[in-house]
Amino acid sequence: MTAVSDHARPPLLVALPAGPEPLSFEGGGPGTLLRTLLRDGPSARTELVARTRLSPAAVSRHTAELIGLGLLRELPPRVGPPRAGRPQVPMDIDPGHHLACGVHIALDHMTFAMVDLRGQVTAQRRLPHPGGPRQVLEEIGRHLPGFLSRHAVGRSVLGLGVVTGGWVDAEQGTVIEHAPLGWRDVPVRRVLSAATRLPVHVDGHARALAHAELLFGAGAGHWDLVQLFVGNVVDAAIAVGGSVLRGRRSGAGDVAHLPLGHIGQACGCGRAGCLQSAVSERAVAERAFEAGTIPTPHFALLVDRARQGHREALRVLRERLRTVGRAAALLLDVVNPELLVVVEHTALTFPELLPDLYEEVAAHSHLCVDPEQAVRPSSFGPHVLAVAAGSVVLYAVYRRPVTPPPHS
Known part of the structure; x- marks a missing residue:
C-alpha cells in the first residue's frame, strides 16, 4: 500500500x-x-x-x-x-x-x-x-x-x-x-x-x-455457520439460514462461562471452571508466568517462545487449543452447522498444531464426522x-x- x-x-x-x-x-x-x-x-x-x-x-x-x-x-x-x-x-x-x-x-x-x-x-x-x-x-x-x-x-x-x-x-x-x-x-x-x-x-x-x-x-455459499473467537475474551456467533442470531439486546453467543475449564480455575464471574478462565490470553499467560515458562505474564511472549521451539511454551499453547477443540465440539453438537470457524492465536500461528484441535473435536462431538472439513481457522x-x-x-x-x- x-x-x-x-x-x-x-x-x-x-x-x-x-x-x-x-x-x-x-x-x-x-x-x-x-x-x-x-x-x-x-x-x-x-x-x-x-x-x-x-x-x-x-x-x-x-x-x-x-x-x-x-x-x-x-x-x-x-x-x-x-x-x-x-x-x-x-x-x-x-x-x-x-x-x-x-x-x-x-x-x-x-x-x-x-x-x-x-x-x-x-x-x-x-x-x-x-x-x-x-x-x-x-x-x-x-x-x-x-x-x-x-x-x-x-x-x-x-x-x-x-x-x-x-x-x-x-x-x-x-x-x-x-x-x-x-x-x-x-x-x-x-x-x-x-x-x-x-x-x-x-x-x-x-x-x-x-x-x-x-x-x-470460508462461509461464502454456506447458510449455517458458527464463529468461535478466543482471545482475551471468548465469544461466539451463530448464523442460521444466512442470518446471524442476535438474541435479546444482542446477547446471543455468550459462551465464555461454559463449564469447560478446570474445576480449580477461578473465573472473574465468581465461579470456577469457566471456558474463559481456561483459555483467555491473559489467564494462559498468567499461568505460564507462575510456572516459570515466561519471565513476564504476556501472551505475546509465550507465542514468541513457542516460535523459538520452547517445548513448554508449545505444550501450553497445545493444551489451550485442545480446550478450544472441546468447546468447538459442544457447539457443533448444539447447532450442527455446515461450518465452524475458529479465531485463536495458536490455530492461526501454528498450523502444524491443528491436528490437536481436530482430535479433540473428533473425541467429543457426536455429530461431526470430518473435523478437518467442519472446523477451520479464520480465513483472514x-x-x-x-x-x-x-x-x-x-x-x-x-x-x-x-x-x-x-x-x-
Missing part, C-alpha cells in the same frame, strides 16, 4: 444507515445483485437474471443504480465465437471507489483499518490505548482524521465500524459489558457519531467475523481484527445499498 500525505485532499463520505440488518437474501434487488456477484464473480446480466430470479428489467435497473453508486463496474465484453444478440458484458464488484473504515478495540490496543468492497485490507495500524472508555473513544476521534487522510484519499468512506469483545448491543450501538476492559453501558455509537460525523456501526467481533466469513471467507489470518472492524460497515452495504447524498 502507498501512504499519502496528511495534506492530501480528504476522502469523500457516503452516508449509510447505521444499525444491524439480518444477512439474508431478503431486503431488495440491489443487495441481492451485489451479494450474487461477490459470491459468483463476474456475470452478465442474463446470468444474473437466472441466478437471482429477478426480472430482466429489475436487473438492468439495479445494475445501472449500482454502477452509478460506484459499487459495480462493467468489464470488457467476453471474447468468444460470434453469437446473435447483444455482446455479453460481465458485471463485477468495483473495489476502487469505496472503502470501509474500522476500529477493533482489544484489551490494551486498538487496530485501525481500511477495507475494500471485497474484504481486502488496504491499510491498518495498531496503537496502544489507555483502557478507560472515555479516553479510548477520544483517542479514536483524535487519530481517525489523520488515518483517513493517509489511506482513504480519493475514495469515499462508507462508514466507521467499531467492534470489540464481550456483550455488545448492536442495535443501540452500546458496549453493555466488556469485563476484561471494565466497560459497562458505553454509548459508542452516540459518542463517535458526534465526534466523527460518520455513520457508525457497532457490533461484537464474533458476529462481525461471522458476517465476514459469510461474505468473503493476521488481518482478522482489521477485517472484523471493516466488515460491520460492509455488511450494511451488501445488505441494503442506498443512494448516497451528492458529494460536495
Whole structure:
C-alpha cells in the first residue's frame, strides 16, 4: 500500500444507515445483485437474471443504480465465437471507489483499518490505548482524521465500524459489558457519531467475523455457520439460514462461562471452571508466568517462545487449543452447522498444531464426522481484527445499498 500525505485532499463520505440488518437474501434487488456477484464473480446480466430470479428489467435497473453508486463496474465484453444478440458484458464488484473504515478495540490496543468492497485490507495500524472508555473513544476521534487522510484519499468512506469483545448491543450501538476492559453501558455509537460525523456501526467481533466469513471467507455459499473467537475474551456467533442470531439486546453467543475449564480455575464471574478462565490470553499467560515458562505474564511472549521451539511454551499453547477443540465440539453438537470457524492465536500461528484441535473435536462431538472439513481457522489470518472492524460497515452495504447524498 502507498501512504499519502496528511495534506492530501480528504476522502469523500457516503452516508449509510447505521444499525444491524439480518444477512439474508431478503431486503431488495440491489443487495441481492451485489451479494450474487461477490459470491459468483463476474456475470452478465442474463446470468444474473437466472441466478437471482429477478426480472430482466429489475436487473438492468439495479445494475445501472449500482454502477452509478460506484459499487459495480462493467468489464470488457467476453471474447468468444460470434453469437446473435447483444455482446455479453460481465458485471463485477468495483473495489476502487469505496472503502470501509474500522476500529477493533482489544484489551490494551486498538487496530485501525481500511477495507475494500471485497474484504481486502488496504491499510491498518495498531496503537496502544489507555483502557478507560472515555479516553479510548477520544483517542479514536483524535487519530481517525489523520488515518483517513493517509489511506482513504480519493475514495469515499462508507462508514466507521467499531467492534470489540464481550456483550455488545448492536442495535443501540452500546458496549453493555466488556469485563476484561471494565466497560459497562458505553454509548459508542452516540459518542463517535458526534465526534466523527460518520455513520457508525457497532457490533461484537464474533458476529462481525461471522458476517465476514459469510461474505468473503470460508462461509461464502454456506447458510449455517458458527464463529468461535478466543482471545482475551471468548465469544461466539451463530448464523442460521444466512442470518446471524442476535438474541435479546444482542446477547446471543455468550459462551465464555461454559463449564469447560478446570474445576480449580477461578473465573472473574465468581465461579470456577469457566471456558474463559481456561483459555483467555491473559489467564494462559498468567499461568505460564507462575510456572516459570515466561519471565513476564504476556501472551505475546509465550507465542514468541513457542516460535523459538520452547517445548513448554508449545505444550501450553497445545493444551489451550485442545480446550478450544472441546468447546468447538459442544457447539457443533448444539447447532450442527455446515461450518465452524475458529479465531485463536495458536490455530492461526501454528498450523502444524491443528491436528490437536481436530482430535479433540473428533473425541467429543457426536455429530461431526470430518473435523478437518467442519472446523477451520479464520480465513483472514493476521488481518482478522482489521477485517472484523471493516466488515460491520460492509455488511450494511451488501445488505441494503442506498443512494448516497451528492458529494460536495
